Amino acid sequence: MRDGFPFKSTACATAAACLLLGSQVPAGAKAGTPLRYVALGDSYTSAPYVSRIRPGSPLTCRRSALNYPGRIARKLRPRSFTDMSCSGASLRHLTAPQGANPPQLSALRPNTTLVTLTLAGNDIGFDRWKTCALVSLIDSEGAPCRRKLRREEGGDPFARAVARTGPRFGAALRRIRERSPLAEVYVLGYPRLVPPTGGGCYPRVPLARGDVGMVRNAQRRLNAMLAYQARVNGAVFVDMSRPGHDMCQRDDRKRWIEPFFPARRGAPLHPNARGAAAMARAVLRAMWFSADV
Structure with a gap:
C-alpha cells in the first residue's frame, strides 16, 4: 500500500479479493484519489505538552506536532493535511470559533477523503x-465525589449528559458527511483513565476508591455512545479502551494516560506520547495500513 493513496478500487472481482486488498473506501471515492486529511477534536486529539506546538496553530489549542493526527499524516503523507483540534473543544466548536481557532468544520472540503475525530468528553x-x-x-x-455530584445535580450527571450528547454527536457526523461526502470518517474512543476493575490507585491517582467506579462507568457510557453513533451514521469507530494503559500504570512503557501529576510529557488525565502513538496506530490498523509510527 503506497503512502498517500489509501483507497483501493471498488471494482474487486470477488468479495475475497476485496478482503485481501483491505479496502476502506469512502462513498464515491475512486482508485488513486489523493488523500486529503482533516483532523477534528478536543485535547485528546491535540495532545497538549506531548511535543512542541504545531507551527501556525493557535497557542491556546496546545496542538502538539506529535499528536495522533500528526503521526498519521507523517505516515500517510497526504496531499493535504489540516489539524483543527483544540484543547477544551466541545461539539459546539465544530460550528463556532474557539478563540483564534476557526469553526473546526470550516476545514472540510468536498474533496476531503479522510476525517478523524475524538470529541464529546x-x-x-x-x-x-x-x-x-x-x-x-x-x-x-x-x-465523596459521587455524593457531591448527586446532591448538587440530583442523580448521575454523566448518564444524563451522555444521553443528551448522543443525538448531537450523531448530527455532527451527518454534517461532516454533508460537507465531505467522499470522506472515510474515523471516530476514536477515549483511552481508559482507570483500570477496568478495582478501586484505583490512591494516592498516585487521587480518586477515592468509591469514586473510581463512577469514572469507569461514565467513560464506558461515553465510548458506547460514540460507537453507536459512528455505526448508525456511517463512520468507523476505533476502540481505544484496551486495558493495561490507564493512569494507574507505573510502567512508563505501558501507560498511555498521564495521572494528575504527570511523570512524562503530557497534560494531566491526557495522552502522553505513547498514548498518541497508540491512537495513531489504531487508526492506521483500521485503514489496513502498517502501524509503525
Whole structure:
C-alpha cells in the first residue's frame, strides 16, 4: 500500500479479493484519489505538552506536532493535511470559533477523503474529575465525589449528559458527511483513565476508591455512545479502551494516560506520547495500513 493513496478500487472481482486488498473506501471515492486529511477534536486529539506546538496553530489549542493526527499524516503523507483540534473543544466548536481557532468544520472540503475525530468528553463534563480529586482528600476510602455530584445535580450527571450528547454527536457526523461526502470518517474512543476493575490507585491517582467506579462507568457510557453513533451514521469507530494503559500504570512503557501529576510529557488525565502513538496506530490498523509510527 503506497503512502498517500489509501483507497483501493471498488471494482474487486470477488468479495475475497476485496478482503485481501483491505479496502476502506469512502462513498464515491475512486482508485488513486489523493488523500486529503482533516483532523477534528478536543485535547485528546491535540495532545497538549506531548511535543512542541504545531507551527501556525493557535497557542491556546496546545496542538502538539506529535499528536495522533500528526503521526498519521507523517505516515500517510497526504496531499493535504489540516489539524483543527483544540484543547477544551466541545461539539459546539465544530460550528463556532474557539478563540483564534476557526469553526473546526470550516476545514472540510468536498474533496476531503479522510476525517478523524475524538470529541464529546467536554460535553459530558470530563473536567469534573478535578473536583473529584479535591474532595477525595476528605474521604479517600469512600465516594465523596459521587455524593457531591448527586446532591448538587440530583442523580448521575454523566448518564444524563451522555444521553443528551448522543443525538448531537450523531448530527455532527451527518454534517461532516454533508460537507465531505467522499470522506472515510474515523471516530476514536477515549483511552481508559482507570483500570477496568478495582478501586484505583490512591494516592498516585487521587480518586477515592468509591469514586473510581463512577469514572469507569461514565467513560464506558461515553465510548458506547460514540460507537453507536459512528455505526448508525456511517463512520468507523476505533476502540481505544484496551486495558493495561490507564493512569494507574507505573510502567512508563505501558501507560498511555498521564495521572494528575504527570511523570512524562503530557497534560494531566491526557495522552502522553505513547498514548498518541497508540491512537495513531489504531487508526492506521483500521485503514489496513502498517502501524509503525
